[in-house]
Amino acid sequence: METDLPSSLATLAPIARRPLHEAAIDRLRDLIVQGELPPGSRLNERVLAGRLGISRTPLREAFKLLAAEGLVELLPNRGAIVAQLDPKRIGQTLAVMGALEALIGELACKQAPETAIAEIRALHFEMRAAHARRDLAVYFRYNQAIHLKLAEAAGNAVLALTYRQLNANVRRVRYMANLSPERWDAAVREHDAILAALGARDGSRLKALLSDHLAQKTASVLAALAERPAMAAA
Amino acid sequence: METDLPSSLATLAPIARRPLHEAAIDRLRDLIVQGELPPGSRLNERVLAGRLGISRTPLREAFKLLAAEGLVELLPNRGAIVAQLDPKRIGQTLAVMGALEALIGELACKQAPETAIAEIRALHFEMRAAHARRDLAVYFRYNQAIHLKLAEAAGNAVLALTYRQLNANVRRVRYMANLSPERWDAAVREHDAILAALGARDGSRLKALLSDHLAQKTASVLAALAERPAMAAA
DNA sequence: CCTATAAGTTTTGCATGCAGAATACAAAAC
DNA sequence: GTTTTGTATTCTGCATGCAAAACTTATAGG
Numbered sequence: 343m344e345t346d347l348p349s350s351l352a353t354l355a356p357i358a359r360r361p362l363h364e365a366a367i368d369r370l371r372d373l374i375v376q377g378e379l380p381p382g383s384r385l386n387e388r389v390l391a392g393r394l395g396i397s398r399t400p401l402r403e404a405f406k407l408l409a410a411e412g413l414v415e416l417l418p419n420r421g422a423i424v425a426q427l428d429p430k431r432i433g434q435t436l437a438v439m440g441a442l443e444a445l446i447g448e449l450a451c452k453q454a455p456e457t458a459i460a461e462i463r464a465l466h467f468e469m470r471a472a473h474a475r476r477d478l479a480v481y482f483r484y485n486q487a488i489h490l491k492l493a494e495a496a497g498n499a500v501l502a503l504t505y506r507q508l509n510a511n512v513r514r515v516r517y518m519a520n521l522s523p524e525r526w527d528a529a530v531r532e533h534d535a536i537l538a539a540l541g542a543r544d545g546s547r548l549k550a551l552l553s554d555h556l557a558q559k560t561a562s563v564l565a566a567l568a569e570r571p572a573m574a575a576a
Numbered sequence: 577m578e579t580d581l582p583s584s585l586a587t588l589a590p591i592a593r594r595p596l597h598e599a600a601i602d603r604l605r606d607l608i609v610q611g612e613l614p615p616g617s618r619l620n621e622r623v624l625a626g627r628l629g630i631s632r633t634p635l636r637e638a639f640k641l642l643a644a645e646g647l648v649e650l651l652p653n654r655g656a657i658v659a660q661l662d663p664k665r666i667g668q669t670l671a672v673m674g675a676l677e678a679l680i681g682e683l684a685c686k687q688a689p690e691t692a693i694a695e696i697r698a699l700h701f702e703m704r705a706a707h708a709r710r711d712l713a714v715y716f717r718y719n720q721a722i723h724l725k726l727a728e729a730a731g732n733a734v735l736a737l738t739y740r741q742l743n744a745n746v747r748r749v750r751y752m753a754n755l756s757p758e759r760w761d762a763a764v765r766e767h768d769a770i771l772a773a774l775g776a777r778d779g780s781r782l783k784a785l786l787s788d789h790l791a792q793k794t795a796s797v798l799a800a801l802a803e804r805p806a807m808a809a810a
Numbered sequence: 811c812c813t814a815t816a817a818g819t820t821t822t823g824c825a826t827g828c829a830g831a832a833t834a835c836a837a838a839a840c
Numbered sequence: 841g842t843t844t845t846g847t848a849t850t851c852t853g854c855a856t857g858c859a860a861a862a863c864t865t866a867t868a869g870g
Contacts, residue, residue, distance in 0.1 A: 359861095361652065362824070363640065387852070397825045399633065402853085406597065406637055410644050412734075418595065419831055419852060434734040437679065441735075445675035500646075500668040501675075504738060593831095596854070621822070631855045636823085653822060653861055812870085819864070826857075833850070840843075 362396045366404035369394060374413045374424050375510055377517045385414065385422040412511050427514060429567045435508050436560045442493075442505045443552040449496035451545035458495040459540055462488055466537050473530050481526075482516060488533070492540070512563065519566030528558065596630045600638035603628060608647045608658050609744055611751045619648065619656040646745050661748060663801045669742050670794045676727075676739045677786040683730035685779035692729040693774055696722055700771050707764050715760075716750055722767070726774070746797065753800030762792065 373379045391401045405422045408414040412435075415425045450458075469484035489509070493502040521529070532555045539548035604624075607613045625635045639656045642648040646669075649659045684692075703718035723743070727736040755763070766789045773782035 359652070388850095398852090399824055399826090403637055403640055407640060407644055410641055418593070420833090421852065431734065434732045437683075437732055438676070438735050438738055441675045441679035442672070444678070445671065449671075498668040498671055500665065500742070501672050504672055504742075508734070508738075622820095632822090633854055633856090654863090655822065813868105814870090815866100815868075817864100817866075819862105821860100821862070823860085824858090826855100828855080829853090831850105831852075833848105835848075836846085838843105838845075840841100 361400070363400035363403040363407070366394055366396060366401055367407055370404055370408060371411075371413060371510065374408070375513050375517065377514065379424045381424050381426045381514075383424045385424065387421070411507055413514075427518075427567060429564055432512060432515060432567060433560065433564060435511050436556065436563065439505065439508050439512070440553060440556045440560075442501060442508070443556055444549050445498075445501060446493050446496045446505065447539075447548035447552045448545045449498060449501070450492055450540060451543040451548055453497040454495035454540070458491070462491050462495065462540065463537060465491060466533060469533065470530060473526065478521065478526075485529075485533075486513065515563050515566055518570070519563070521562070525558070525562055529555070532558065595634070597634035597637040597641070600628055600630060600635055601641055604638055604642060605645075605647060605744065608642070609747050609751065611748065613658045615658050615660045615748075617658045619658065621655070645741055647748075661752075661801060663798055666746060666749060666801060667794065667798060669745050670790065670797065673739065673742050673746070674787060674790045674794075676735060676742070677790060678783050679732075679735060680727050680730045680739065681773075681782035681786045682779045683732060683735070684726055684774060685777040685782055687731040688729035688774070692725070696725050696729065696774065697771060699725060700767060703767065704764060707760065712755065719763075719767075720747065749797050749800055752804070753797070755796065759792070759796055763789070766792065 370379070370385075379385075385405065387398045387401060391398045394401065405414055405416065409416045409422070412431075413425055414422050416422050465484050465488045469481055469488060472478075472480035472484055486509075490502070490506060493505040496502065532551065536548065536551045536555065539551055604613070604619075613619075619639065621632045621635060625632045628635065639648055639650065643650045643656070646665075647659055648656050650656050699718050699722045703715055703722060706712075706714035706718055720743070724736070724740060727739040730736065766785065770782065770785045770789065773785055
């Protein structure tokens with residue numbers, strides 16, 4: 343049987359020994375999403391493994407998982423490269439995200455606990471603060487956080503996970519494209535309306551607002567992509 | 577420059593050398609989906625690698641990718657097991673598939689080439705033939721083929737891929753649960769209506785029919801799961 | 811009889827080694 | 841000068857080896 347422990351020990355979190363391939367995935371994903379590894383970059387196994395301080399084995403596992411996420415492209419016998427930002431594919435991804443957001447809007451209004459809505463509201467005002475300061479980077483962070491939190495608030499783990507993965511592919515564009523002041527202001531207004539609908543738990547209205555918001559975002563993302571048609575390797 | 581080649585050589589398909597981890601994934605996915613590796617089964621690396629005739633390295637890559645698909649569960653330092661059929665998770669997966677099917681229905685009616693619709697029609701009648709023969713296994717195969725082909729017909733590769741992956745998780749239940757004759761007949765009627773709507777390219781009707789079809793399927797799948805609450809390892 | 815401890819075994823996680831494919835480079839032929 | 845052919849090098853794909861963690865069995869203590 344288990345001996346009684348002092349509560350301080352009983353609640354002690356175990357020391358998490360993170361698998362190396364997971365750490366590598368997170369590091370690489372960040373580098374790719376933030377554009378530090380530009381589209382088309384060759385990912386040399388030996389070099390990258392050395393830089394990350396791991397061996398090729400877990401790194402290769404990371405490559406394959408990132409390929410499944412669509413962030414990396416595997417060329418058989420010829421290595422891995424950072425996936426190109428293909429406007430067609432990005433457009434398709436956004437369309438799928440739209441379908442998911444419709445469900446998110448419905449479910450979130452029906453099932454989200456008040457605490458989750460309160461958290462989203464808090465994030466919303468943090469985002470508005472960043473907007474007021476014209477701090478684009480922080481704005482993006484809170485913007486992302488809101489959308490992801492909303493996906494979680496729907497109470498469907500599969501939905502949240504799927505949404506999250508698709509989102510990573512789209513986020514890459516954001517780090518390369520600036521936002522026009524008008525579009526930025528409009529986006530904030532859209533978020534105001536979204537928050538209001540969520541607070542009122544008006545599912546069909548939230549659904550419509552999210553759909554509209556995403557349509558605007560799609561236009562802005564694809565316009566940004568059109569400006570730099572194909573980014574070559576670095 | 578490239579020398580002109582006899583057309584027989586110019587059209588020669590290259591010899592495809594398939595990576596071992598992909599082959600392993602396909603083999604394992606089939607075994608899991610068809611229930612030959614029951615939920616909870618431990619996947620011993622050395623044993624499985626030996627049986628598949630490969631080394632542990634590509635097998636471990638396969639494990640991780642199957643975990644990303646939700647078919648395998650990785651227990652840190654304790655190996656991999658076949659993922660349990662969690663009714664809650666299956667229900668969530670079906671809900672997401674519903675959102676995707678709504679988009680599939682719309683896009684397929686708008687964009688599917690006639691050839692794709694013709695192919696789906698052909699598959700439909702193959703399925704009806706199997707139904708007439710009460711051949712459940714063949715029926716399932718064509719049923720799956722129709723839904724996947726429909727997803728492809730929408731002309732959105734990301735959509736098709738996402739749908740396909742979620743579908744694998746649900747398919748597992750089918751191989752373990754029989755279908756009542758009434759439900760079977762009803763499903764075939766629903767498919768008749770779906771095909772008609774697709775042929776007429778009536779997007780909103782197709783959307784509604786797919787939604788209804790999935791709702792029925794959800795009920796039947798969850799009912800089947802409720803009968804055998806938690807399947808232990810084999 | 812049950813629990814706790816310790817040695818022995820198995821298994822995973824990762825690093826490394828090796829064969830074959832791909833690439834880069836150089837020399838020869840045109 | 842351009843293209844082709846041969847050679848050296850680099851890289852990937854996979855197998856194997858090794859240390860640490862987990863499981864198993866045996867043994868001592870209550």
